[in-house]
Amino acid sequence: MTKLEVKNLYKIFGATPNRVMERLKKGQSKKEILKETDHGIGVNNASFAVEEGEIFVVMGLSGSGKSTLIRCLNRLIEPTSGEVFIDNQNIMQCDKAQLREVRRKKIGMVFQNFALLPHRSIEENVAFGLEIQNQKLDDRMKKAHEALELVGLKGYEKSMPSELSGGMQQRVGLARALATNPDILLMDEAFSALDPLIRKEMQDELLSLQSKMQKTIIFITHDLDEALKIGDRIAIMKDGEIVQIGTPEEILKSPANDYVKEFVQGVNRVKVVTAGSIMKPADTLVYTKDGARVAVRKMKDANISSVFMVDKQKKIKGIITIEDTLKLINSGKDDLSEIIDRDINEVSPDTLIEDLIPLFMNSKYPVVVTDEEQTIKGIIFKVSVLAGIMGEEVVND
Amino acid sequence: MIRLPIGVYVEKGVDWLTIHWSSFFVGIKVGIESIINGFEFIYIGIPFVIMLALIAALAYVTAGKRTAIFSVAGCLLIKSIELWEMTMSTFALVTTATLIALLIGVPMGIWMSRSDRLNKYMRPVLDFMQTMPAFVYLIPAVYFFDLGPVPGAVATIIFAMPPIVRLTSLGIRQVPADVVEASRSFGATPKQMLFKVQIPLAMPTILAGLNQTIMLSLSMVVISAMIGSGGLGDVVLKGISQMKIGDGFEGGLAVVILAMILDRITQSIGKSKKQRVNK
Numbered sequence: 001m002t003k004l005e006v007k008n009l010y011k012i013f014g015a016t017p018n019r020v021m022e023r024l025k026k027g028q029s030k031k032e033i034l035k036e037t038d039h040g041i042g043v044n045n046a047s048f049a050v051e052e053g054e055i056f057v058v059m060g061l062s063g064s065g066k067s068t069l070i071r072c073l074n075r076l077i078e079p080t081s082g083e084v085f086i087d088n089q090n091i092m093q094c095d096k097a098q099l100r101e102v103r104r105k106k107i108g109m110v111f112q113n114f115a116l117l118p119h120r121s122i123e124e125n126v127a128f129g130l131e132i133q134n135q136k137l138d139d140r141m142k143k144a145h146e147a148l149e150l151v152g153l154k155g156y157e158k159s160m161p162s163e164l165s166g167g168m169q170q171r172v173g174l175a176r177a178l179a180t181n182p183d184i185l186l187m188d189e190a191f192s193a194l195d196p197l198i199r200k201e202m203q204d205e206l207l208s209l210q211s212k213m214q215k216t217i218i219f220i221t222h223d224l225d226e227a228l229k230i231g232d233r234i235a236i237m238k239d240g241e242i243v244q245i246g247t248p249e250e251i252l253k254s255p256a257n258d259y260v261k262e263f264v265q266g267v268n269r270v271k272v273v274t275a276g277s278i279m280k281p282a283d284t285l286v287y288t289k290d291g292a293r294v295a296v297r298k299m300k301d302a303n304i305s306s307v308f309m310v311d312k313q314k315k316i317k318g319i320i321t322i323e324d325t326l327k328l329i330n331s332g333k334d335d336l337s338e339i340i341d342r343d344i345n346e347v348s349p350d351t352l353i354e355d356l357i358p359l360f361m362n363s364k365y366p367v368v369v370t371d372e373e374q375t376i377k378g379i380i381f382k383v384s385v386l387a388g389i390m391g392e393e394v395v396n397d
Numbered sequence: 398m399i400r401l402p403i404g405v406y407v408e409k410g411v412d413w414l415t416i417h418w419s420s421f422f423v424g425i426k427v428g429i430e431s432i433i434n435g436f437e438f439i440y441i442g443i444p445f446v447i448m449l450a451l452i453a454a455l456a457y458v459t460a461g462k463r464t465a466i467f468s469v470a471g472c473l474l475i476k477s478i479e480l481w482e483m484t485m486s487t488f489a490l491v492t493t494a495t496l497i498a499l500l501i502g503v504p505m506g507i508w509m510s511r512s513d514r515l516n517k518y519m520r521p522v523l524d525f526m527q528t529m530p531a532f533v534y535l536i537p538a539v540y541f542f543d544l545g546p547v548p549g550a551v552a553t554i555i556f557a558m559p560p561i562v563r564l565t566s567l568g569i570r571q572v573p574a575d576v577v578e579a580s581r582s583f584g585a586t587p588k589q590m591l592f593k594v595q596i597p598l599a600m601p602t603i604l605a606g607l608n609q610t611i612m613l614s615l616s617m618v619v620i621s622a623m624i625g626s627g628g629l630g631d632v633v634l635k636g637i638s639q640m641k642i643g644d645g646f647e648g649g650l651a652v653v654i655l656a657m658i659l660d661r662i663t664q665s666i667g668k669s670k671k672q673r674v675n676k
Contacts (some may be wrong), residue, residue, distance in 0.1 A: 076582055104584035115579035119597045129583040131593070180583070 003052040003216040004073070004184060010046075011068050011240075014039030017080045030239040042068035043079070044240035053214040057231030058242075059221055065240035066220045070186050073218065074107050075099060086184065093371030104133050108177030112189035114169040116161040122172055123148065123157040129180040139178075149177040150209065165199035174206075178213075187219045191226065203230055224263060228252070228272045236260055241254075248272050269389050275356060276349030278388035279369045279378030285310050288317060291334045295325050308376065309340055309366055315374045318342040319365050346370050349377055353388050360385065401448055411537050422541045429493065429547045436489035448485075449473075452658065460665035465663070480632065480651045487618055487628030488655060490546055494614045496555035497605065502558045506565025506606075507591065511512035516566065527559040531617055535624050549618065557613035560675025564606025568599025604667030611663060615656050629655075 012020050021038040023032075030041040043065045047095060048135060050056040060066045071077040073084055084091040086106055095351045108129070116125050123144045124131075130140035148154060151171040161169055170190060177185055207230060210217065221227050227234050228248040235245045236259075244256035252272055255261040284302040286295045286309045299307050299322050306321040318340040328339050345359040345367045359367050360382050369377045415422070441449070449472050457465035475484050509516045534555055538548030572595050580594045596603070622630025629648050636645020 074582060076578060099582040100586065102584075103582060107582070109579065109581055109582040111575055113575050115573070115575040117576060117580075117594060117598070119600075128580070128593075132580075132583055132585050132589055176583075186582075 001052045002049045003054075003087065003217070005049040005083075006073070007047050007083040007085070008045055009043050009072055009084065010078045010080045010285060011042035011065070012039050012074055013042055013076060021080065032089060035316050038075070041065070041240045042077070043072060045155040046082070046237075046240075046242050048235055048245055050218060052216050054232045055210060055217045055219060055230055057219045057221060057227040057234045058237060059227040059231075059234055060237030061222055064237040066222075066237050067188055068240075070188050070218060070220050073186060074103055074109065080179060104129065104180065106182050107184045107186060108180055108182040109186040110170070110173045110177050110188065112193055114161075114166075114173045114193075116169060116172055116176075118161055120161075120163065121157065122153065122159050122164070125161065125172055126175045126179050126386070128345060133180070135312055143179050143181075144175070147179040148172075150178060151175045152205070154169065165198075166194050167202060170194060170202065177315070181217065183216055184219045185215050189220050189222065189355040192223065193223065199226070223270075224267055227292065228267065236263065249274065249277055253277065270354040270357075271352060273353050273388045274349060275347050275351040275353075275369050275380060276377070277368070278353070278384045279349070279380045280384060282368075282376050282379045284396060285314075285376070286336065287312065288337070290336065292325050292328050292336055293334070295320060295336060296322065296329070306365060308310065308344070310376055313373075316344070316346060316368055316370055316376050319344050341365075343366060346374070347380075348372075353385055356380065356385055411540050415513075415540055425551075426542045426547045429497070429550050430545075432496070433489055433546050433550060434446050436492045437486050440485035440489055443480060445476060447517050456658065456662055457548075460661050463663045464665070468658045471658055475651045475654055478605075478647045478651070480629065480647060483627075483629050483632055483648070484651050484655055487630065487652070488619075490541065490550055490553070490618045490626060490628060491611065491614045491655075491659075494550050494557060494618065495607070497550070498558040498610050498614070501554075502561035502606075502610070503565050503603070506562045507569060507596075509562065509566040510569035512597075519562070523559040523562060526555055529621050530554050532623075535621065537664075539624050544625040546626040548557045548624050549601055549621030552621055552624075553614050554619040556617045557610045560609035560613065561603070561606040564609070565599065568602030568606075569595045570600065572598045601667045604663065608660060608663040611659050612656060614633050615652065617658070619652055 007048075010021060010024070012024070014020060020033060020037050022107060023037070023039065024044060026169065030044070030054065033039055033041060048056070058066045058069060061209050068077055072079040072082075073091070075084075075094075079092065082092070088101070091099070091102060109152055117128065120128070123141060126147050127140040127144035130143055135143075145154075145157060148157060151174050153168060153171050153175065156164065156168070161172065161362065164172065167397055170193075173190070191202045194202060203226060206217075219227075228251075231248055233245060233247055233250055235242045236251065236256075236261055237243065244251060244260050246254075249272065251260065252264050252269060253268060257265055284298055284304060284307055286298055288309060288311045290298075290309075295307065297371065299305065305323075306319055308319050309317045311317060320336055320339055324339040324341075325336070328334070328336070343363075344365055345363055347356065347359070347367055348371070349369055349371055351369075356367060366382075367380045369380060419655065424511065449469060452470050452472060453465045456468040472481075492572070496504050505519075509519055531552070534552035538552045540550040542551060576594060576598070577590065580590050586591070603666075619630035619633060622628065622634045629652050630646030632643050633652070636642065638646060
């Protein structure tokens with residue numbers, strides 16, 4: 001179900017944004033417009049839809065308009081034109097009171113520099129959103145304590161923000177956003193101010209929290225690795241425009257243009273590309289009913305030295321090699337089950353290359369990709385793993 | 398060179414106001430007078446020993462042991478040179494002027510923090526109020542309110558108000574933008590924002606403004622003895638006019654002691670607020 005939808009959103013900074021809209025629609029670039037009219041383009045015709053329970057990452061370098069875009073969603077920055085729908089309610093048509101209600105109940109926001117209230121204790125900070133809704137002290141403290149426990153800060157209720165480390169302060173920021181139990185979390189470079197180890201820890205924690213909570217999360221970042229790690233889908237922005245939207249793999253495998261291509265060049269594919277996307281179809285298989293001679297012929301036809309064996313439902317049984325099969329025939333036997341090697345590596349399609357590499361180090365056979373029912377989905381050869389790391393298609397066989 | 402008759406216009410304006418707005422000024426006069434009298438009645442009415450204990454306790458709680466000891470010693474010294482009642486009457490005037498300056502100045506400062514335009518227009522006005530030689534206020538004050546403590550209080554209010562206005566505005570403007578934005582993102586109304594976020598965070602700066610306003614009031618209250626506001630200023634003035642150096646010095650000393658006690662106490666209130674946030 002679509003939770004949040006943005007249609008043709010524009011934000012132009014300057015004195016007469018509407019006049020500049022015309023130039024923008026005629027196709028003038030951000031640079032030209034800035035030079036000729038002294039207007040800045042924040043967001044240029046952004047459209048996207050975010051599904052319920054999805055982590056949608058907006059990625060771009062500084063000045064790409066990603067922070068402006070996220071602020072347009074709850075109108076902290078007023079868009080110049082366009083529409084924003086949350087649960088099919090048009091946010092652009094809300095009056096002040098309705099907008100406050102949306103901000104209070106539906107959206108929680110986490111900020112890059114935490115933006116905690118320095119004069120309030122941790123629990124008072126977390127309860128802030130509830131306090132604004134005029135909830136009773138007992139209720140809001142109870143909810144604040146629950147939220148703090150969720151982010152692992154139990155015991156720090158009475159501390160002051162300045163007594164906490166950056167990572168802990170951002171946990172408070174997260175707890176504050178969660179305390180009002182919103183459907184949507186807006187996270188603006190939420191982990192960018194943290195040092196790398198803490199950042200990784202927070203990313204893992206967000207993912208594990210998300211698996212429990214199933215919020216709809218819009219996450220802004222300038223860090224591609226972060227985007228690839230936590231994003232279900234990623235939108236890449238440049239000069240206020242969204243240049244590509246897709247899953248991490250789609251973006252890595254088929255960049256929409258040179259900009260994205262250049263961007264993803266340095267990415268550590270080992271952590272992103274999955275078995276499912278580099279596997280080859282299992283064209284040649286022997287079945288449990290097949291005899292040794294059939295197996296030899298199949299291997300010779302396909303010019304391979306070993307072949308996987310499956311049953312009628314294509315469930316994986318094991319692997320046989322050409323040498324063993326020939327020996328079997330020479331000794332006058334025909335039953336392949338005598339020589340089947342059951343010691344093979346099975347992986348699921350969403351296994352990362354990172355986890356495939358060690359499997360090849362300890363085995364001479366290809367890896368077989370199966371689903372939950374052990375049905376064979378495809379085969380991965382060593383060379384496909386290397387190609388997957390390099391980001392190239394294998395055109396051999 | 399043409400002589401612009403600014404002085405003549407000011408005189409005419411003041412004349413017009415005294416005639417057409419007389420009931421307005423009488424109203425203000427009665428109001429301020431009763432506040433001053435009220436404070437004076439309380440301060441002088443409370444027995445010296447109890448007052449001493451109260452001051453010591455306040456100084457101890459806000460600023461610590463040393464200030465408490467200094468305050469007690471200072472008050473005893475004032476008592477021994479027989480200027481306690483005069484000091485209390487000056488204190489009543491300072492309290493009144495500061496209170497009214499706060500009541501006008503803080504909302505003004507808040508308003509200025511929200512409007513760049515008002516900020517632009519008010520700044521020269523505040524400069525004018527603060528840098529105009531203090532004596533100049535005494536003349537129109539007497540015109541509108543006769544002689545006595547009321548014109549003294551009015552002149553003091555005008556002279557002492559700029560710091561609290563300026564620093565309230567500054568304090569609110571210095572509240573980090575991301576904190577304000579975060580509050581907005583949670584759906585805070587402008588009023589909630591002001592009272593739950595902006596004013597608490599601006600408080601150390603506002604209190605610094607309060608401290609300056611009190612100090613300026615005290616200096617002005619002494620000058621306003623020239624138009625009969627009484628109190629310690631009167632003692633000093635008599636010392637000057639009758640060439641009694643000793644009396645004048647004693648009066649001045651009492652002013653200094655009062656100033657130091659007020660300064661230390663109000664300053665440490667602001668500091669302790671800051672420390673709690675940054676510790």
